[in-house]
Amino acid sequence: MTRPVTAEPAVFPAEADGPDDADLSLMLMIRAFELKLLDLFGRGLLNGTTHTCLGQEYIPVAMEALLDPGDHVFSNHRGHGHYLARFRDPAGLLAEIMGREGAVCAGVGGSQHIRRDRFLSTGVQGESLPVAAGVALHLKRAEPGRLACVYIGDGTFGEGAVYEAFNIASLWALPLLVVVENNGIAQSTPTSRHLAGSIAGRAAAFGIDHHLVESSDVTEIRRTLDPLVSRVRSRSTPLVVEFVTRRLGPHSKGDDTRPAPAVQALREQDWYARCAAACSGRFPRLDAEARAHIDAVAAEVTARGPSRWEGTRWEGP
Amino acid sequence: MRVAENLNAALAALLAREPNLYLLGEDVVDPYGGAFKITRGLSTGFPDRVLSTPISENAVTGLAAGLALSGDLAIVEIMFGDFAALAFDQLLNFASKSVSMYGSRLPMRMVVRCPVGGGRGYGPTHSQSPQKHFVGIPNLALYELSPFHDNLAVFEEMFARAEPCVFFEDKVLYTRRMGAVEPPFSVEVSGGVARVSLGGPPDCVVIAPGGVAHRALAAMRSLLVEEEIAGTLLVPSRLYPFDLPDVFDADVRAARRVFVVEESTAGGTWGAEVAHVVHRRHWGRLALPVTLIHSLGGVIPTAAHLERAALVNESTIHSAIRETIRG
Structure with missing residues (x-):
């Protein structure tokens, strides 16, 4: 969704019957993509590692409607949903992850290191926050009204870079939108064991506004966040939006140490179950279409030749 | 001309010539002008682009990388090169990697200035010559301040590489004269x-x-x-x-x-x-x-x-x- 920087506040209709077809299809496509990756891994067809965003798909789908293509988006190790919500390009992303022709970054970056236009992901926790603050500094002077949006997790709050960036973003009034996907777990360590105090308290310590989102209803989320995000643009001021969300899958692949009943409880709160019930008429059809689409993409990409990279000339010895 | 004056003049010339160049560092603004006075006068001339930062080497180097990513130029002053250890992740894993890890060459015009070396009694954590810790990182070029090299030309060369550079400045050089060699040399x-x-x-x-x-x-x-x-x-x-x-x-x-x-x-x-x-x-x-x-x-x-x-x-x-x- 493209919105001019100076647009009037958007009108987001109530979501009485679940998300509209476009949003639901996008969420289902991301879900199908992530499930496909685990399937490909299980069959030994993928190299390396990956981190799926199963359970968190609605967040970038909700956020992308609030962003302009001129905004910068910084993603992280769990970033497939962020990329797909922005570009709707499962073939380019899968080719990147599989090292096939048509890969977004020639297969060099893989799952965690992707750059396209104003989207960039990195694999080191917390590293992108100062970089995003630098981009926000540039935007404030060169393109006022645009912002840098950076996705981080609850685990990222263990990194000092987060606080260095918070401090500077607040002091210098930078248009930095920090989206926290608090899924309650950092790899295998629950939030209660890695985070003292609260994320809200940490934002408050730096004089940064914080908003908690507990809903997974994309329309409601947008309606709530739209004026807050507009304020980041108009006042050039940072904002932390914390989503209470759920990670349904393992940290990477097959490394989930949580007891099955705990994961099952999360599944029952998942947007997928909620939407399946709320849109019972169209849900099975859209879900089948998303899966069929991803099946076809996977078959086509798997059959491609290897990606080519000319490398960068480095005059080292 | 003293080496410090040559370096200060080079920075001033670059700021005047490049409207998208930022200089960031701890205590770099006037009247203090940096711990070694290399940035003296620069914030007076360019107040919106010469910025004193909190004591946050990691974030400041990350800010520079973000500016470079946006097409700007950035110079970071690390007060003592020893503290570049705090910026190592940004240099090793982000700024230098970004030049090539996204599959096509991404220009990153940034220079991290590091006053280094001993001889002034500053002790174990303020006297090191940490150059060796940065050797061998792809797309991270290392330069050193010298009385024989005009700093404006050196900075032009570093930015022309379009990849992050670390510029090491031996503190004892600041007060020495540029280019002086006595005969028979x-x-x-x-x-x-x-x-x-x-x-x-x-x-x-x-x-x-x-x-x-x-x-x-x-x-x-x-x-x-x-x-x-x-x-x-x-x-x-x-x-x-x-x-x-x-x-x-x-x-x-x-x-x-x-x-x-x-x-x-x-x-x-x-x-x-x-x-x-x-x-x-x-x-x-x-x-x-x-x-x-x-x-x-x-x-x-x-x-x-x-x-x-x-x-x-x-x-x-x-x-x-x-x-x-x-x-």
Whole structure:
């Protein structure tokens, strides 16, 4: 969704019957993509590692409607949903992850290191926050009204870079939108064991506004966040939006140490179950279409030749 | 002109010429003008682009990377090069990697300035020469301040690389004069390398970066007077990737003995990297392997007598060269 920087506040209709077809299809496509990756891994067809965003798909789908293509988006190790919500390009992303022709970054970056236009992901926790603050500094002077949006997790709050960036973003009034996907777990360590105090308290310590989102209803989320995000643009001021969300899958692949009943409880709160019930008429059809689409993409990409990279000339010895 | 003045003038010229250049660092604005006064006057001239930052080396280097990512230019001043350790993740894993890890070349125009070196009694965490810790990182080029290289040209070269650079500035150079060499030595600069020579064929070639060049030159003078050992000194502006200048061929054929001097403490030194390059190209022409001359292993003490004993100086360079040549 493209919105001019100076647009009037958007009108987001109530979501009485679940998300509209476009949003639901996008969420289902991301879900199908992530499930496909685990399937490909299980069959030994993928190299390396990956981190799926199963359970968190609605967040970038909700956020992308609030962003302009001129905004910068910084993603992280769990970033497939962020990329797909922005570009709707499962073939380019899968080719990147599989090292096939048509890969977004020639297969060099893989799952965690992707750059396209104003989207960039990195694999080191917390590293992108100062970089995003630098981009926000540039935007404030060169393109006022645009912002840098950076996705981080609850685990990222263990990194000092987060606080260095918070401090500077607040002091210098930078248009930095920090989206926290608090899924309650950092790899295998629950939030209660890695985070003292609260994320809200940490934002408050730096004089940064914080908003908690507990809903997974994309329309409601947008309606709530739209004026807050507009304020980041108009006042050039940072904002932390914390989503209470759920990670349904393992940290990477097959490394989930949580007891099955705990994961099952999360599944029952998942947007997928909620939407399946709320849109019972169209849900099975859209879900089948998303899966069929991803099946076809996977078959086509798997059959491609290897990606080519000319490398960068480095005059080292 | 003093080296500090030349560096300050270069920064001022760049800020005036490049409207998208930022300079970030701790205490860099006026009236303080940086811990070593290198940025004095710059924030008065360019208040919106010369910014004093919190004590946050990681974030400040990340900010510079974000500016570079947006097409701006950025210079970061790390107050003491020792603190660049706090910026290492941004340099190793983000700024340098970004040049190539996204599959196509991404220009990243940023320079991290690091005042380094001892001799001023600042103690173990404010006196190091950390150059060696940054050697070998793809797309991270290393340069060193030198009295023989005009800083405006060096900064132009660093930005033209379109990849992150670290610029090491030996603190003791700031108050020295630019370019001064007393006869019978003379200096010529070509291809980024200053060559200080006596004119005739040398008995040894000494490779030394800017920070120790005057100490190496003092040793060469005393070796000439006391031992009749004639040396040629090569001072490269760029430390890594290290290239031998064309003129080196003739010098090494004549001298057959090569020494590398640096202030780093022993172990995993820049000189070891230089020696590897020299060995690969000239092994058959050398009378003996390249001799590494550097400070002692261990921390750099604070007390003047202890620090003096630890750091490489004119007399340790003199002794190392004399003993190697005379046996």
